[in-house]
Amino acid sequence: MSRKTLPEILAKQTVAKSRLFAIEALDLRFSNGEERTYERMRPSGRHAVMIVPVTAQGDLLLVREYAAGTERYELGFPKGLIDEGESALDAANRELKEEIGFGANNIVPLKEVVLAPSYFSSKMTLYVAQDLYPEQLQGDEPEPLELVRWPLAQAEELLTHLDFCEARSITALMFALRYLKP
Template sequence: MAKHKHPEILSKSVVAQSRLFAIESLELRFSNGEERTYERMKPSHRGGVMIVPVTAEGDLLLIREYAAGTERYELGFPKGLIDPGETPEQAANRELKEEIGMGADKLLPLKQVVLAPSYFSSQMTLFLGQGLYPERLEGDEPEELEVVKWPLNQAEELLTHLDFCEARSITALMFALRALAEER
């Protein structure tokens, strides 16, 4: 397998800006002399977290939340951005408290993932959350999120559920199931 040298970045410029996003154009020169223009979301250097909460009774806790990208309500796991000064674990616990009204005594990091690395640089740390206890924090959602209990022993069926289709949630579930099997 050939080892590639990183392309030289000739220039960077913001070509479009919205309230939330900036699109950056990169002029690149590859080691073979080929030059190309790539576009990406400008890195924010803020990571994200997603948590697979599992109750002592053996239920997964999911949320049903409106997703503007698909223009429908999606079923997935609690998630959010890491605030400045927070560790991923602190952000994961805060998001749990904001989105499902529960904290976690145990947060097991499962994997760091990247969504569409050709266009985004943001990393998301996936966690398994256990030892849940009630505690609610005010979140920034425009409406109260529906919390959905799903029996852990029926997790395979969740994979076929029409509203459960976000790749990060599916990935988190698969890693959580593997971690839970290793605990037994």
């Protein structure tokens, strides 16, 4: 596999901004001399975590949460941003406590993923969490999240569930099943 030379960044400019997002235009020159302008979400430097919690009884713990992008409630795994000064592992345990009311004594990283790398630079670390214990922290959600228990033995059926369609949750499930396989 050949390694190409990275394009030269000729200019960066913020072309649109909202309360949450900034869109940046990058003027690029490729190694063959071709010049193009690409747009992306301006990197924030903040990354995120998603956790697949597994109970001692053999259940996956999911949350049903409103998603403004699809304008409906979606079923997925607990997730959230890593706070400044916080490790990804600490963020994973905090998100578990905020979203499902459990912490974990055993949290194992599965894979670091990027969603739509042509437009976003933020990374998300996927974890599996076991040896859960009850502990609730106040989260930042506007309403209580619905906790959904799903038998691990029927995990592959989640793939056909209408509300379980977020690519990151599907990826996390597949990596967790591979990790948990006896």
